[in-house]
Amino acid sequence: MLIRIPEVLTADELTQARQILAEAAWKDGKSTAGTQALQAKNNEQLSQDSPESERLRALVLKALERHPLFFSAALPKKIYPPLFNRYGGDTNFYGNHVDGAVMQARQTGQRIRSDVSCTLFLAEPEDYDGGDLAIEDTYGTQRVKLAAGDMVLYPSTSIHRVEPVTRGHRVACFFWVESMVRSDEQRRMLFDLDMNLLRLREAYGESSYLVNLTGTYHNLLRMWADT
Numbered sequence: 001m002l003i004r005i006p007e008v009l010t011a012d013e014l015t016q017a018r019q020i021l022a023e024a025a026w027k028d029g030k031s032t033a034g035t036q037a038l039q040a041k042n043n044e045q046l047s048q049d050s051p052e053s054e055r056l057r058a059l060v061l062k063a064l065e066r067h068p069l070f071f072s073a074a075l076p077k078k079i080y081p082p083l084f085n086r087y088g089g090d091t092n093f094y095g096n097h098v099d100g101a102v103m104q105a106r107q108t109g110q111r112i113r114s115d116v117s118c119t120l121f122l123a124e125p126e127d128y129d130g131g132d133l134a135i136e137d138t139y140g141t142q143r144v145k146l147a148a149g150d151m152v153l154y155p156s157t158s159i160h161r162v163e164p165v166t167r168g169h170r171v172a173c174f175f176w177v178e179s180m181v182r183s184d185e186q187r188r189m190l191f192d193l194d195m196n197l198l199r200l201r202e203a204y205g206e207s208s209y210l211v212n213l214t215g216t217y218h219n220l221l222r223m224w225a226d227t
Contacts, residue, residue, distance in 0.1 A: 001188040002135060002142055002154045003073045008063050008120055009149040017056060017122055021171060024052040026086055029094075040095030043162070046084040048106050057082050060120065060173055072194045073153050075187060077227065078112045078178040081105050082120075087131055087162060088169035094162040096136075101156075103176055114156035114176040115184070121146045121172050128168030135160040153177075155184045180225040190224075193217050 009017065026044035046053045060082045064070050080103050087093065103112045119133055125145050132143040133152065136159040143163075144152045154160070156176060181187045197214055204210075 001184055001191065002137065002152065004146065005067065005069050005073065005151040005153060007149055008067055008070070008151045013059055013063060014149050017059060020052050020055050024050065029085060029091065040097045042091050042093050044086045044091050048083065053084060056084055073191050074116045074177045075180045076177045077180045078110065080112045080176040081107055082173045082175040084173050086169050086171045087165040088128065092165040096159050096161045098159055099156045099176065112176060113178045115179040115182060116153050116177040117156045118151060118153050118177060119172050119174050120151040121148050123169060123171040124148045128170045129166045130163050131165040131170035132163045133160065134163055180227055182226065186224050190217065190221060
């Protein structure tokens with residue numbers, strides 16, 4: 001399930017994020033890479049312990065809390081503390097890889113199973129060439145390059161890459177979600193049902209049929225969720 005979440009960050013929040021990023025010191029992304037990723041990873045990251053990372057994390061997590069579409073799509077149980085990367089110049093790509101199955105947050109020591117991978121774009125597409133997030137799925141390669149403030153969610157089981165940036169810098173936030181519903185297929189069904197319930201309610205108002213269908217949604221979530 002590949003889902004675009006628009007306008008996760010407001011214009012004011014993007015301005016704040018860019019002001020923080022302008023003060024940040026980037027380091028080699030290989031310092032946080034696992035064995036497989038070490039061979040494919042060629043980017044820069046912010047130190048997880050830096051004051052800039054802490055301020056940016058708080059900004060992103062606050063934005064996620066208010067976004068109902070993110071909750072509906074990811075059904076988050078745990079969220080890995082957001083990280084921040086940059087591609088450009090000599091550190092401009094990340095080859096094909098699969099995210100690790102279990103991540104350990106440095107700040108808390110908490111282990112988080114990666115069910116959903118999330119990329120929140122912080123640079124506008126016209127500010128750089130290349131840098132598409134390419135995700136392999138059953139329908140072929142899906143290429144994603146979104147407006148600043150928009151986010152994409154996709155299964156962490158996917159092979160994916162960031163294609164070479166040939167001009168400018170691609171800056172993004174990335175993190176993982178351990179979902180209450182582990183199965184991507186089940187999350188997809190719940191998301192589709194939730195979105196269609198919303199459209200029906202907007203079109204026709206509340207009715208006994210919608211109450212019954214909403215009950216079906218919650219009964220499925222009750223059956224599948226692990227809290």
